[in-house]
Amino acid sequence: MDSRYYMEKTEQNMLHFRGKAYPCCASLTMGIIGGKWKTVILYHLIEKTLRYNELRKEMPTVTERTLSLQLKSLEEDGLIKRKVYTSKPPLKVEYRLTDFGKTLIPLIQSIADWGDSVVKTYGNK
Amino acid sequence: MDSRYYMEKTEQNMLHFRGKAYPCCASLTMGIIGGKWKTVILYHLIEKTLRYNELRKEMPTVTERTLSLQLKSLEEDGLIKRKVYTSKPPLKVEYRLTDFGKTLIPLIQSIADWGDSVVKTYGNK
DNA sequence: TTTTGCAACTATAATTTTTATAGTAATTAA
DNA sequence: TTAATTACTATAAAAATTATAGTTGCAAAA
Structure with a gap:
């Protein structure tokens, strides 16, 4: 030092x-x-519980590995909950916001709104 | 593909x-x-214009290279303005929010407030 | 007067994060 | 019978971040 x-x-x-x-x-x-994808995941989980592949469809440009890692990190931090419904493939896994995660909803919404206003102001170009 | x-x-x-x-x-x-440091920089610039080394003191754990790069990126995106006051060393350089950057103040404040509330709720441990 | 310190960086290399691509298991649909 | 589906993991490459040191001129300290 x-x-x-x-x-x-x-x-x-x-x-x-x-x-x-x-x-x-x-x-x-x-x-x-922070990071590139966490708020995007949380944003899509605001309205409803989503399965892994549903999240992937909402976020077509994230890679599988990154999505996996970010979901794990969000789970470790207590913001989302992972629930498995089947023991054998094809697996059914759902992700939802925890109560702690829900305390972020107004913030996530503000983040989305600001992005929206930028697009509206600068014309999506 | x-x-x-x-x-x-x-x-x-x-x-x-x-x-x-x-x-x-x-x-x-x-x-x-996004990224680890951009909102931290913006947060410190909400109240007042700061010089490079003043920012560094506020953010003691960021490296010089990263701070430099993030400041450049924020400037490129039009959120902050860099103003140089001297032509020869020791340089005097100030960073301030632009009008566009100021549209982020409520959001940055919400980000800081949520962090604050987590510390208050979970007792800073 | 020589050394030290300061301001605002940049250079180089190592480490960490993110991306790209492919592979897996068991079941169902074509 | 073959292909598609689900929720991932494995491996390697590329990009971002960190660690450490170096630069330029001036001013104050020794």
Whole structure:
């Protein structure tokens, strides 16, 4: 560590959630819903429970591996719940928001609304 | 391209902004403010203009390279403005929100507020 | 007066995240 | 009989992020 490059912030100043430290509340939120796809997943789960392949259809440009990993991460953070209905293939798996995940709905909606307003203002080009 | 893995979404269904295509409005917003650090930068610029090193002090865990790149990206997307005051070192450079960037303030504030409420509810551990 | 520090970066390389592509199991539809 | 479906996982490549060090001129400290 070189104080020339690092302004140390003591652990006490940092915010903590699920074992990770964040320098501020905005970064904590982004640690949980940041990344390219998490909010998109949550956005599609606002209205209804969706199966894995239904999510994939809503998000045609995400890869399977990334979708899998992001779903796992959202589940670990307690925002969504995975429910399996069959033990043998073809599997039926459903994803839904948890109560904790539902506390994000207004925020996710605001995120979607801002994107919408940008498209409306700048004409989708 | 293999239709087994890709459900093609036609270009017409996609949303466009600054040459990039997004599958939905939530992903458009996240394309602009997503990533680990962009909202943190914007959050700190809500109240006042900041110099490069002042931002660094507010965000002690970001690396210089990433901070530089993110500032450039935010500038390219028209959310912040970079203003140089001197021509010779030591340079004085200030970053501020543009009018377009200011349209994000309520959203950034909501992001920060949600993080805040998580810390309050789960006791910063 | 020589050294040290400062501001706002850039360069290079390593690590982590995301993408691309293909493969799996058991069942049903054509 | 063959192909399609579901919910993934495996492997490798590409892109993003981190770690560390280096740059330029000026000003203050030793």
